[in-house]
Amino acid sequence: MRYFLAVAQAGSIAEASSELHVAASAISRQIARLEHGIGVPLFERHPRGMVLSDAGVRLAAFVRRNVADVEQVVGEIRRSGGGHRTRIRVASAEGFAWDLLPEAIASFHRAHPDVGFGLHVTSSAAATEAVRDAAADLAVTFSLTPARDVRVEYSQREYVHAVVNATHPVAARPAVSLAELRPYALAIVDDSTTVRQLFDICCSAGGLTFDPVLETDYSGALYTFAKLADAVTLTGRLPARRRLAADGLVAVPVTDREMHRRYLQIQSTAGRTLPPVVQEFLAHLVERVRSP
Known part of the structure; x- marks a missing residue:
């Protein structure tokens, strides 16, 4: 599955080979074996690269959600032995990173000093992509149209x-x-x-x-x-x-x-149950958004 996700992300076996430092032939064999085992093509092959098929899109979303859940459980096990913080990953459009998110993170951290944060500031579209790929727990973004394959946790019109x-x-x-x-x-x-x-x-x-x-x-x-x-x-x-x-x-x-026509949205990965601490931060963030 590691090779499958790498090719899906890179768009070609050659690029995935370079990133993973693994021979392209080995990656190609693993992809072919996976497709044979499932019984359907996972990629559409084009002269300039590979694009996920409908089946590949579904599998990639499932694998990414489960990878995020595994990482969460591993983190909880490590923290039970001490020395590791819970970390909440947030992807955000630029405007929310000036005041709203730093204020929300600071006030939440005061009540939960064992919780750390990773804040990635990017475009609205890329923030949505981050939760779609389970690379972030939450996205705080602007949206003009319904986003596919994400769950909208909160939405309000932003004039x-x-x-x-x-x-x-x-x-x-x-x-x-x-x-x-x-x-x-x-x-x-x-x-x-x-x-x-x-x-x-x-x-x-x-x-x-x-x-x-x-x-x-x-x-x-x-x-x-x-x-x-x-x-x-x-x-x-x-x-x-x-x-x-x-x-x-x-x-x-x-x-x-x-x-x-623009909406502020807080998004998460579709089909994933957010860990309790992320749910708690989500509620705290919504409260900050609604406050004057």
Whole structure:
């Protein structure tokens, strides 16, 4: 199964051979033996690599879930002898790693000093992929569409806001449309993010054009730029809520309906029963999300 998962992850026997330091012929024989034993192809062979078949996708998901459960049990056995922490693995979109998750982890750790955390910050899509592959216990992410092969533990709509400094003309408004933001300098994240994807959809549908002053793959830079350059940026309120008042920024709701299609989700691996300590942290995290 180790060779099977390596090929599934790498996309080719040659790449898996390089990563495992095992002869490609040995990996190929093991894959062929596994497919013969099951009775169906687990991979679709292409000139540039191998892709999991439907049966392979099902088997890979099952194996990854069970590997995670085995690792959890082994960890519990080791900890029973002392000297090992319980570790909760969290994959997160960038915005949640500024304040929400560090605050939740810190408060949980105070009550559970024997629990450690691994926090991997990545894109929303990659965070979902991490729980799908059982490489993380929980994903905290933004989602525009239902994700397959994951369990949604918690979901809430996350409205997009225009963030400006307190002296900006938009700051005094109760709400604003994208069309009304056109006269102002715009700073925005790149198209790998859900905010940008919704923004592009809205602009295309409404015939709007913008020439951003700043585009970046690091959303943290947008807040400093908006504060200093008298510019507008777009974000969800939850990731930025701790920074707004401290940085002299104001979040104004965006009224365009297409900008309301985004959901904050906490996800886990489908079909896997979360260990008790992860369930406890999940409940704690949901409480922090819901708090003002």
